[in-house]
Amino acid sequence: MKFNNRNVFISENAIIGENVKIGDNTSIYDNVVIEENTIISDNCTIGEPTLDYYVNDKYKNPKTVIGKNSLIRSYAIIYAGSTFGDEFSTGHRVTIRENTKFGKKCRVGTVSDIQGNCSFGNYCWLHSNVHIGQGSEMGNFVFIYPYVVLTNDPTPPSNTCLGPKIGDFSQIAVSSILLPGIKIGKHVLVGAGSVVGKDVEDYMLVVGNPAKSIKDVRDIKSRETGESHYPWPNKFDRGMPWQAEGYKKWINNKDNE
Amino acid sequence: MKFNNRNVFISENAIIGENVKIGDNTSIYDNVVIEENTIISDNCTIGEPTLDYYVNDKYKNPKTVIGKNSLIRSYAIIYAGSTFGDEFSTGHRVTIRENTKFGKKCRVGTVSDIQGNCSFGNYCWLHSNVHIGQGSEMGNFVFIYPYVVLTNDPTPPSNTCLGPKIGDFSQIAVSSILLPGIKIGKHVLVGAGSVVGKDVEDYMLVVGNPAKSIKDVRDIKSRETGESHYPWPNKFDRGMPWQAEGYKKWINNKDNE
Amino acid sequence: MKFNNRNVFISENAIIGENVKIGDNTSIYDNVVIEENTIISDNCTIGEPTLDYYVNDKYKNPKTVIGKNSLIRSYAIIYAGSTFGDEFSTGHRVTIRENTKFGKKCRVGTVSDIQGNCSFGNYCWLHSNVHIGQGSEMGNFVFIYPYVVLTNDPTPPSNTCLGPKIGDFSQIAVSSILLPGIKIGKHVLVGAGSVVGKDVEDYMLVVGNPAKSIKDVRDIKSRETGESHYPWPNKFDRGMPWQAEGYKKWINNKDNE
Numbered sequence: 001m002k003f004n005n006r007n008v009f010i011s012e013n014a015i016i017g018e019n020v021k022i023g024d025n026t027s028i029y030d031n032v033v034i035e036e037n038t039i040i041s042d043n044c045t046i047g048e049p050t051l052d053y054y055v056n057d058k059y060k061n062p063k064t065v066i067g068k069n070s071l072i073r074s075y076a077i078i079y080a081g082s083t084f085g086d087e088f089s090t091g092h093r094v095t096i097r098e099n100t101k102f103g104k105k106c107r108v109g110t111v112s113d114i115q116g117n118c119s120f121g122n123y124c125w126l127h128s129n130v131h132i133g134q135g136s137e138m139g140n141f142v143f144i145y146p147y148v149v150l151t152n153d154p155t156p157p158s159n160t161c162l163g164p165k166i167g168d169f170s171q172i173a174v175s176s177i178l179l180p181g182i183k184i185g186k187h188v189l190v191g192a193g194s195v196v197g198k199d200v201e202d203y204m205l206v207v208g209n210p211a212k213s214i215k216d217v218r219d220i221k222s223r224e225t226g227e228s229h230y231p232w233p234n235k236f237d238r239g240m241p242w243q244a245e246g247y248k249k250w251i252n253n254k255d256n257e
Numbered sequence: 258m259k260f261n262n263r264n265v266f267i268s269e270n271a272i273i274g275e276n277v278k279i280g281d282n283t284s285i286y287d288n289v290v291i292e293e294n295t296i297i298s299d300n301c302t303i304g305e306p307t308l309d310y311y312v313n314d315k316y317k318n319p320k321t322v323i324g325k326n327s328l329i330r331s332y333a334i335i336y337a338g339s340t341f342g343d344e345f346s347t348g349h350r351v352t353i354r355e356n357t358k359f360g361k362k363c364r365v366g367t368v369s370d371i372q373g374n375c376s377f378g379n380y381c382w383l384h385s386n387v388h389i390g391q392g393s394e395m396g397n398f399v400f401i402y403p404y405v406v407l408t409n410d411p412t413p414p415s416n417t418c419l420g421p422k423i424g425d426f427s428q429i430a431v432s433s434i435l436l437p438g439i440k441i442g443k444h445v446l447v448g449a450g451s452v453v454g455k456d457v458e459d460y461m462l463v464v465g466n467p468a469k470s471i472k473d474v475r476d477i478k479s480r481e482t483g484e485s486h487y488p489w490p491n492k493f494d495r496g497m498p499w500q501a502e503g504y505k506k507w508i509n510n511k512d513n514e
Numbered sequence: 515m516k517f518n519n520r521n522v523f524i525s526e527n528a529i530i531g532e533n534v535k536i537g538d539n540t541s542i543y544d545n546v547v548i549e550e551n552t553i554i555s556d557n558c559t560i561g562e563p564t565l566d567y568y569v570n571d572k573y574k575n576p577k578t579v580i581g582k583n584s585l586i587r588s589y590a591i592i593y594a595g596s597t598f599g600d601e602f603s604t605g606h607r608v609t610i611r612e613n614t615k616f617g618k619k620c621r622v623g624t625v626s627d628i629q630g631n632c633s634f635g636n637y638c639w640l641h642s643n644v645h646i647g648q649g650s651e652m653g654n655f656v657f658i659y660p661y662v663v664l665t666n667d668p669t670p671p672s673n674t675c676l677g678p679k680i681g682d683f684s685q686i687a688v689s690s691i692l693l694p695g696i697k698i699g700k701h702v703l704v705g706a707g708s709v710v711g712k713d714v715e716d717y718m719l720v721v722g723n724p725a726k727s728i729k730d731v732r733d734i735k736s737r738e739t740g741e742s743h744y745p746w747p748n749k750f751d752r753g754m755p756w757q758a759e760g761y762k763k764w765i766n767n768k769d770n771e
């Protein structure tokens with residue numbers, strides 16, 4: 001089916017690791033490093049040059065690194081100058097601009113748009129169609145759901161860029177907006193459709209437009225079991241590093257992460 | 258213009274009906290059936306394999322069926338294992354995942370993302386950029402407008418998947434959110450930008466964040482005519498099966514649909 | 515890197531100006547005019563035919579004009595019958611339908627979807643993922659931020675199409691909705707996540723769902739300087755025609771624009 005080596009372009013300056021697969025109609029540009037066992041599916045563009053390429057004869061493509069055992073699905077556009085830890089995976093049609101750094105085992109969903117100069121820790125999962133403005137910073141285990149927008153300009157238009165920061169384990173539910181420069185603590189839950197304009201403390205549930213603190217997430221019960229669902233790592237371990245031993249044991253182990 | 262048979266890939270195991278057109282740069286993978294007179298435009302991927310393809314040497318692509326007289330516009334990604342009734346049409350860049358079933362004469366707009374394991378009746382119209390979470394169920398004549406999100410996880414993240422259900426003739430206006438597991442009745446109108454967290458009865462207009470019932474849709478007047486606009490089939494028939502005889506006559510005819 | 519003349523299709527009836535670059539895998543269809551020094555990057559479709567093409571043997575592609583010194587980034591789909599002033603630029607994956615007119619020096623961001631029959635003045639900047647419904651009209655210097663939706667049907671579904679109108683210099687912040695037929699004055703600021711259902715007077719800040727007038731934008735201070743930030747042209751000039759002389763001098767000069 002896929003991987004027929006049809007209409008593929010790979011720069012002479014790209015470094016392709018062992019056992020890497022490159023899909024049909026994909027272009028890999030200068031100074032891209034793809035580590036072993038990674039799959040770049042069809043119709044992808046890896047190492048997309050920045051605007052300078054079109055206007056500067058001496059343009060040199062910055063280095064792009066995609067870690068091993070990754071899976072980039074079709075129609076991704078990944079700009080030069082970003083780096084991705086091992087086991088990175090994407091949906092289709094993601095756009096990730098320059099100078100962005102992902103830790104290991106992160107995921108980015110279909111159509112998501114990461115505007116550049118952003119940082120993500122490990123195990124961050126971005127679902128379909130999220131928009132991460134320039135200068136945003138995410139910790140580890142941050143999950144962002146569809147149609148969430150992270151903004152950065154407090155008085156549009158201006159030259160100010162204040163990306164939001166999100167702490168470890170926080171969950172940002174669908175279609176929420178994080179206003180410029182706000183800090184979301186750890187283990188926070190932002191409810192669907194919220195507009196968050198103030199900093200949020202650890203373990204808070206915030207909801208609404210404008211978002212208000214409702215209660216401690218540890219007081220939220222599962223509809224199915226009636227038990228506390230948060231901190232969620234106690235109840236969800238698929239793909240997480242505590243899958244074998246459980247979160248409590250894992251978090252108390254000083255050697256973790 | 259189009260259809261120059263340039264850079265086309267069609268699996269030996271695909272079944273292509275009479276008078277089907279396949280656009281340039283399009284890939285049709287294993288076990289895809291495309292029925293007669295259907296047009297698959299350029300740069301499409303039909304029968305996209307699931308994750309298992311990348312990791313299982315014995316992977317076999319499930320069957321995908323696109324009904325006759327359909328029009329799939331460019332850059333569609335349609336996963337293997339979904340089926341589409343006759344006269345299906347799409348905008349550009351739609352992504353439709355596995356195990357989804359569409360009835361006849363449905364439409365899906367540009368950039369829309371259907372996450373799989375969903376069902377749609379007949380004559381469902383999804384406009385641009387809707388996001389339909391896994392496990393959602395739609396009746397017949399359901400219209401969903403841009404940037405609407407159907408969610409399914411009540412306590413994110415969890416392994417629970419409770420897709421919303423939407424009844425016949427209901428209209429979900431732009432940028433609304435349907436929270437997990439809610440049931441929308443028939444002939445409902447969800448106003449723009451609503452966050453719907455409770456079940457909605459037939460014929461209700463609901464609006465706001467959180468959404469509240471405002472009035473019976475039959476009390477909404479057209480700005481232009483001053484007459485009741487709902488039930489909308491009395492006033493709108495373009496492309497609908499009652500176009501010839503009118504909705505009242507059609508709905509009273511036991512042989513319809 | 516790019517521009518290897520690989521898998522390019524250019525209609526015999528297209529007119530390509532001097533020093534134009536056409537990217538790999540791009541298709542330029544009938545009656546497209548691309549003026550000098552413009553770059554059409556890879557995987558673009560310029561002059562996409564309308565629905566009539568698929569059903570009418572005598573279909574003739576309407577004229578499409580892309581002004582000089584423009585930059586269309588990859589995966590754009592631009593329908594036949596639209597015109598773009600000089601120095602037009604886009605992100606990736608934009609979809610722009612027929613009968614739309616852009617003035618000069620406009621920008622359209624990644625994944626944005628312009629539904630056709632729209633008009634834009636000069637220096638309009640649309641960021642990523644905006645949705646502009648049919649029949650919308652924008653003045654000059656209008657900035658629209660991600661996930662904004664302009665709607666046009668007051669009683670969905672109907673055959674009525676009332677696109678919003680936005681006056682010069684107005685700013686529509688992220689994820690806002692403009693309801694059908696509303697008129698936004700000049701120098702307005704619509705706050706993030708607003709649902710605007712009433713006309714808005716010049717210089718107003720409106721916020722909320724439903725949006726309410728909060729104050730005069732001239733009373734909004736910059737967080738950084740403590741000075742009034744609006745009218746924004748006094749504080750922001752990047753890429754604007756008053757960059758050399760300042761906005762006050764420029765606006766008072768009868769020869770401007």
